[in-house]
Amino acid sequence: MRRPTIAGDTFNCRAARAKLPSLAARAKVRRSSRSAIRYLYAIENRQFNQFSSLPGGCIDQSLAQQETDMTTTAIIGLGNMGKGIAKRFAGKTKLVLASRDQDATRAFAATLPAGPEVLDIPAAVAQADVIVLALPFAAAKDFVLEHQLAGKILVDISNPITPDFSGLTIGHTTSAAEELQSAAPAARVVKAFNTIFASLFDLPAAATVATPVFLAGNDEAAVAAVEQLVAAAGFAVEKTGTLDAARLLEPLGMLNIRFGYGLGKGTSIAPAWQTL
Numbered sequence: 001m002r003r004p005t006i007a008g009d010t011f012n013c014r015a016a017r018a019k020l021p022s023l024a025a026r027a028k029v030r031r032s033s034r035s036a037i038r039y040l041y042a043i044e045n046r047q048f049n050q051f052s053s054l055p056g057g058c059i060d061q062s063l064a065q066q067e068t069d070m071t072t073t074a075i076i077g078l079g080n081m082g083k084g085i086a087k088r089f090a091g092k093t094k095l096v097l098a099s100r101d102q103d104a105t106r107a108f109a110a111t112l113p114a115g116p117e118v119l120d121i122p123a124a125v126a127q128a129d130v131i132v133l134a135l136p137f138a139a140a141k142d143f144v145l146e147h148q149l150a151g152k153i154l155v156d157i158s159n160p161i162t163p164d165f166s167g168l169t170i171g172h173t174t175s176a177a178e179e180l181q182s183a184a185p186a187a188r189v190v191k192a193f194n195t196i197f198a199s200l201f202d203l204p205a206a207a208t209v210a211t212p213v214f215l216a217g218n219d220e221a222a223v224a225a226v227e228q229l230v231a232a233a234g235f236a237v238e239k240t241g242t243l244d245a246a247r248l249l250e251p252l253g254m255l256n257i258r259f260g261y262g263l264g265k266g267t268s269i270a271p272a273w274q275t276l
C-alpha cells in the first residue's frame with residue numbers, strides 16, 4: 001500500500017484520505033459479509049489515522065476512537081520483542097499484555113501510554129482478535145496446541161534458530177509460520193516482524209517509518225489487519241504473499257542476525273528492498 005506523501009510542514013487530511021486504496025471496495029467484491037466490509041472500512045480509517053498523527057498532520061479523534069474500539073490485540077510474552085512491539089502498539093489498538101510473570105508485566109504496562117490491560121494468558125487469548133506470539137518458536141508451538149484459536153489472527157514473529165544462533169532448525173519445505181498454521185488450522189497466521197531486531201522498537205517512529213516489516217499470510221483480511229497495526233506502529237509494510245513466503249523470510253531473519261552479530265554490524269541493521 002502506498003503512503004500518502006507529506007509535503008513540507010502541512011499535511012492535507014482530505015487529500016491523504018482520497019489517496020487511500022479502498023479496502024472496503026475490494027472487500028465488497030471478495031466478501032459478502034456486511035460485518036467484514038464494516039471491519040475493513042474501520043481498518044481503512046485506521047490507516048488514515050496513522051498518517052494523520054505524523055508531525056504536521058491533523059488528528060481525527062472520532063476515527064482514532066473507532067479504531068481502538070475495533071480490535072483487541074494481545075501480546076503474549078514480554079521479552080525483548082514483546083516489550084518492543086507493545087511500546088509501538090500502545091495507544092494504536094486496544095492492547096492486552098500477558099506473560100508468565102504478571103507482576104513484571106503490570107510494572108511494564110504502567111510505563112506505557114493508554115494503560116494496556118494485563119491479563120493471564122488464557123484470558124488474553126479469549127479477549128483478543130489479534131494475538132502476537134512474542135515467544136521462542138518452541139514455546140509458540142506449545143501455545144498453539146494449548147489454546148482455542150479458531151478465527152483469531154495469530155502473528156508469528158519467530159525465527160526458529162538453533163540454541164547457538166548459528167542456523168535455523170527448519171526450512172526449505174516448511175517454516176515456523178506454516179508449522180504453527182498446521183498445528184492450529186482454524187487460526188489465521190500472519191508472519192511479521194521476524195527480520196528486524198528488537199532494538200529498533202526503541203527508536204523514534206520517524207526513524208523506522210521506511211523500514212520494511214515483511215508480512216506473509218494466507219488470509220487476506222488477516223494480513224490487512226496486521227498491515228494496519230504494523231503501519232500504525234511506525235514501520236513500512238512489505239507484503240510477500242502467502243504463508244509459504246515465511247520459508248524465505250525466516251532465512252532472511254537469520255541473515256540479519258548474522259549481519260548484526262556474526263559480522264559485527266550491530267542490531268540497528270534491517271533488510272530492505274530497492275527498485276532500481
Ligand SMILES: NC(=O)c1ccc[n+]([C@@H]2O[C@H](COP(=O)([O-])OP(=O)(O)OC[C@H]3O[C@@H](n4cnc5c(N)ncnc54)[C@H](OP(=O)(O)O)[C@@H]3O)[C@@H](O)[C@H]2O)c1
Pocket residue numbers: 077078079080081082099100101133134135136137139142157158159160161193194195196197198199253
Ligand atoms: N530479539 C530479536 O531481536 C528478535 C528479532 C526478530 C524475531 N525475534 C523472535 O521473537 C521471538 C521472541 O524473541 P525475544 O528476543 O523477545 O526473546 P526473549 O527476550 O527471550 O523473550 C521471550 C519471552 O517468551 C517467554 N516465554 C518463553 N517460553 C515461554 C512459555 N513456554 N510460555 C510463556 N512464555 C514463554 C519468556 O518468558 P519468561 O520471561 O517468563 O521466561 C520471555 O518473556 C523469538 O521467536 C525470536 O526468534 C527476535
